[in-house]
Structures are given as C-alpha cells and as structure tokens.
Amino acid sequence: MRVPANRPALRVQSGGGVGEEELEFNEEGGVTDDSLSPEDASTPSSRRLHELIIQLGRYRSLRDPLHGICESKQLTPTQIHALMWLGNDGPTHVGVLAQRVGITKKTITGVVDRxxxxxxxERTRDAEDRxxxxxxxxxxGVKLFNLISRSVDEGLRRMLDLLPPDDQEALFGLLERVLKRLGESSEPQSL
Amino acid sequence: MRVPANRPALRVQSGGGVGEEELEFNEEGGVTDDSLSPEDASTPSSRRLHELIIQLGRYRSLRDPLHGICESKQLTPTQIHALMWLGNDGPTHVGVLAQRVGITKKTITGVVDRxxxxxxxERTRDAEDRxxxxxxxxxxGVKLFNLISRSVDEGLRRMLDLLPPDDQEALFGLLERVLKRLGESSEPQSL
DNA sequence: TATTGTTATACTCTATAACTATA
DNA sequence: TATAGTTATAGAGTATAACAATA
Structure with missing residues (x-):
C-alpha cells in the first residue's frame, strides 16, 4: 500500500540497441517464456538438482556466506562484488566492471561514486582512449580486498569441512571439467 | 558525487535484540573481522575452490541464471525469490518469509505489498495467532511459480549438459552428503 | 513485557532517457 | 555516426526507529 505503482523498476532494453552491455554467449533471451519445447526443457536430473538446491537454500549460512562480510564491513553486496572484481582483475574500465557485476553502465556510475x-x-582516464x-x-581498497578475500576463503573452508577429502577432490575435478567445457564452447566475455 | 553521504544503508541490529531474525547456526558474526586465527583460516583447498569460483564467475550466464527470468517476467530478484519460497513452502508467515529471502521483517512488508x-x-491473518x-x-501466483520453476529447471539442465553422466551422479551424491551432514550438525532454521 | 507486522524516513540499487566528450 | 560515461529521474530494496495489535 506504500507505493501505488504496480510495475517494478526492473526493465531491460529489449527494443533499442541490442549491442549494449547485455550481450552474452547465451542469448536465449526469454529463456523459457512460453515457448517450452517439451523435448529439451527440464529433465529428471535437472529436477533432482533443483530439489537439492532448494534444500540447501534452507540453510541460510550456506546461501549467502557474503552476508556476514557485508555486515561487518558496512558495505552492500554490490559494492563488495565490485571491489572483488577490481581486486581480481586490477584496473578496469568501468563499463567492463559493470558487465562483471551484472549491472548497466548507468548504474555502475553511482556504485563507483560511492x-x-x-x-x-580511484578513477582515472584511459590515456589511449580518452x-x-x-x-x-x-x-x-587493496587492504580491504585482501581482508574480504580471506573472509571468503574462511567461509569456503567451512563449507569444504562438510565434505570428506575424496568428495573435495571430486568437486574440484568436476568444476575444472566444467571450466574446460566452457572454455571450449565459448569465451568469457571480454576477458 | 550524487549523494554526499559516505555511509551505505546496509546496517544490522548488532546492539539490540540478538534473537531477532539473524540467528543462524553459524554465529561467528564478524566472520573474519580482524581476528584471524592463522590456524583455521584459509587452506590450500579453500583457496583452490575460491579460484575456481572466480573463474566460473567470469561466465555471466552461469553466474545469474535467474537474470533472464527476472527480465522476461518483469520482476526483481527479491520478488522472484519470495515467490519461489511461497511456491515451495505454501502459505507462510511473512516473518518466516523474510528469513527465507534473507531480509528483515521491515523490508518484507514492502516486498509483499508490491x-x-x-x-x-494474498495476505490473511493467522487464526491461531492474530x-x-x-x-x-x-x-x-501459482501459475507464475510453475512457469518460473520450469525456467529454473531448464537453466539447470543446460548447466548439467556441461557434465558427463558420471560427473552428474558424482555431483548429486556429493550434494546429498552435504545435506546429510548439515542435517546432523544443525537444523534448517524454523522449518 | 515480548512478539508480529506496519508506518515513516533515509539511503542504495537499478533502469530509462537525455546528454557530453571522444573516436 | 558510434562509443564510454555521466546526469537526471523514478521506482524498488534495505535498514533504523517508532508504533500498533496481540500474546
């Protein structure tokens, strides 16, 4: 009853320029809008995974391990997200940073402002492209990045502690194979 | 430069009532604030997992499979999140829903409003506790939930397609063992 | 008194549209 | 003309604080 508007703000440029910043290697757009070809929709395996994920989601500490970090550092998730990419990738065009974080160029401006x-x-001009x-x-910022990075490590360690060593190795192998597959079939955007 | 305030809005009740809605089985609070006991902080395994996750994060389509759904349905992530829990759990006290989504009671009010x-x-009063x-x-809402649910399934199927059947089985077994461990050492909050 | 939600207020996140500066 | 960012505006998410109704 607070706000009379019925439509949320989330809205994406679907009519205008296609080549803005939303272009990904996976371009199915509406994903599964109403055009569900019954062949390749869901499978018993995908539904099984779905169910497992829902069960895991009931454990909040597993769901958002970054939440505690956000609180203790007095930063929002988006801000942490941006800091982590800057720490991992080094100096970055703000437009690329927007892609990494998953927001638009217009939005990244305010985030970087804060x-x-x-x-x-810090902001600087690119000498080669003014x-x-x-x-x-x-x-x-680097100091904070290192601190957060260690926090994440600790959170991951606690998760890994839930698995016996064999399963840990299995998980690593599995993720590495996924990465290999991804590297073969496509490129990480603008790396 | 937009807003002169330097402090973000994210802030948590750390002084007041402890037993509000932030109580989890993992109560380390500041997580790794500055008190890093060098023994049980990060490990080679946790750092390896960390690195793998960062690599995976470079593939945006893996990172937020819900993004496309949000766009096509014109809903925000929080709204989708709330709808999914309501669909999975059925009628729920809004306070519990807030816990599920990971926001405060004050915030859930506006989300449910919209x-x-x-x-x-729909909102109704609980007859037993007025x-x-x-x-x-x-x-x-149920129709939309089913639609989104199928969208999620399809996204998961595309991820699973990146893994050979053996790895899929390994993943399931692994997740099930994690759940078993979690079930032994703690309870999902207010299930 | 304690608990469940809501209202009021303030700031951040986010997108759309219009604009500036550089290529 | 096209591209990289910013500014302006508006709605949604979020928390703190104060409040109302029920236990």
Missing amino acids: LEDMKLV RAVVAQLTTE | LEDMKLV RAVVAQLTTE
Missing part, C-alpha cells in the same frame, strides 16, 4: 567517496576506489574511465583500488 | 498489488500474493500475517500465492 566507493570513491569512501576512498576505496573516452574511457579506469577504476582501480586505492591502497586502502 | 506482490499483492500485482495480484500474485498477530501473525500469512502470505500465500494467488491462483495467478
């Missing part, structure tokens, strides 16, 4: 206000990120803006962590 | 405006959710409000899907 990170800059907090002295965690239009482009490069974002990079400040010294303080 | 879902109610969209005629996807204080409590029960949220449940409308007929239209």
Whole structure:
C-alpha cells in the first residue's frame, strides 16, 4: 500500500540497441517464456538438482556466506562484488566492471561514486582512449580486498569441512571439467 | 558525487535484540573481522575452490541464471525469490518469509505489498495467532511459480549438459552428503 | 513485557532517457 | 555516426526507529 505503482523498476532494453552491455554467449533471451519445447526443457536430473538446491537454500549460512562480510564491513553486496572484481582483475574500465557485476553502465556510475567517496576506489582516464574511465583500488581498497578475500576463503573452508577429502577432490575435478567445457564452447566475455 | 553521504544503508541490529531474525547456526558474526586465527583460516583447498569460483564467475550466464527470468517476467530478484519460497513452502508467515529471502521483517512488508498489488500474493491473518500475517500465492501466483520453476529447471539442465553422466551422479551424491551432514550438525532454521 | 507486522524516513540499487566528450 | 560515461529521474530494496495489535 506504500507505493501505488504496480510495475517494478526492473526493465531491460529489449527494443533499442541490442549491442549494449547485455550481450552474452547465451542469448536465449526469454529463456523459457512460453515457448517450452517439451523435448529439451527440464529433465529428471535437472529436477533432482533443483530439489537439492532448494534444500540447501534452507540453510541460510550456506546461501549467502557474503552476508556476514557485508555486515561487518558496512558495505552492500554490490559494492563488495565490485571491489572483488577490481581486486581480481586490477584496473578496469568501468563499463567492463559493470558487465562483471551484472549491472548497466548507468548504474555502475553511482556504485563507483560511492566507493570513491569512501576512498576505496580511484578513477582515472584511459590515456589511449580518452573516452574511457579506469577504476582501480586505492591502497586502502587493496587492504580491504585482501581482508574480504580471506573472509571468503574462511567461509569456503567451512563449507569444504562438510565434505570428506575424496568428495573435495571430486568437486574440484568436476568444476575444472566444467571450466574446460566452457572454455571450449565459448569465451568469457571480454576477458 | 550524487549523494554526499559516505555511509551505505546496509546496517544490522548488532546492539539490540540478538534473537531477532539473524540467528543462524553459524554465529561467528564478524566472520573474519580482524581476528584471524592463522590456524583455521584459509587452506590450500579453500583457496583452490575460491579460484575456481572466480573463474566460473567470469561466465555471466552461469553466474545469474535467474537474470533472464527476472527480465522476461518483469520482476526483481527479491520478488522472484519470495515467490519461489511461497511456491515451495505454501502459505507462510511473512516473518518466516523474510528469513527465507534473507531480509528483515521491515523490508518484507514492502516486498509483499508490491506482490499483492500485482495480484500474485494474498495476505490473511493467522487464526491461531492474530498477530501473525500469512502470505500465500494467488491462483495467478501459482501459475507464475510453475512457469518460473520450469525456467529454473531448464537453466539447470543446460548447466548439467556441461557434465558427463558420471560427473552428474558424482555431483548429486556429493550434494546429498552435504545435506546429510548439515542435517546432523544443525537444523534448517524454523522449518 | 515480548512478539508480529506496519508506518515513516533515509539511503542504495537499478533502469530509462537525455546528454557530453571522444573516436 | 558510434562509443564510454555521466546526469537526471523514478521506482524498488534495505535498514533504523517508532508504533500498533496481540500474546
């Protein structure tokens, strides 16, 4: 009853320029809108995985291990997300950073604004393309990145502790094979 | 430069009532604040998993398979999240729903408001505890839930297609063992 | 008094549209 | 003209604080 508007703000450029920033290697768009070809929709395996994921989701500490970090650092998930990519990738065009985080170029501006206000990120112009803006962590930002990185490691360690060594190895092998498959069939966007 | 405030809005009741809605079986609070006991922090395994996850994160289609659904259905991630839990659990106290989605009671009110405006959710009073409000899907909400559920299945199927059958079985076994462990060491909150 | 939700307020996230500067 | 970002605007998510109704 607070806001009379019935339509959420989430809206995507579907009519205008296709080549904006939403282009991915997986372009099915509506995914499964109403056009469910009954052959390749869901399978017993996918439904089994779905059910397992729902069960796991009931354990909140598994679901969002970053939540505690957000609280203790007084940062929003999006801000943490942006910091982590900057720490992992080094200086990055803000447009690319937007892709990484999964938001639009218009939105990344405000996010970087606030990170800059907090002295965690710096903006500089790209000398080679004067239009482009490069974002990079400040010294303080790097320190925070390292701290968060260790927090994530610790969270992952606690998850791994739930698995016997054999299963841990199986998991690693499995993920590595997925990555190999992905690398063969497509490219990570704009790496 | 937009807003002069340097502090983000994310803030959690750390001083007030402990038993609000943030209580989990993993109560380390600050997680790794500054008190990193060097023994049980990160391990080679956790760092390896961390690295693998970062690599996977570069593939955006893997990272947020729900993104396409949000777009096509014109709903926000939080709204989808709430709908999915209502579909999976049936009529639910809005406070419990807040726990599931991972937001506070104050916030869930607005989310349910908007879902109610969209005629996807209904509110009723719990007859046994007149204080409590029960949220449940409308007929239209159930239809949407089924549609989204199938979309998720399809996304999962595409991920599973990246793995040979052996690895799929390994993954299932692995997840089931994690669930078993979790069930032994703790309870899913308020199930 | 304690608990369940809601209301009021403020800030962040997010997208669309219009704009500036550079290629 | 096309591309990289920013500004302006509006709606949704989120938390804190204060409040109402019920136990």
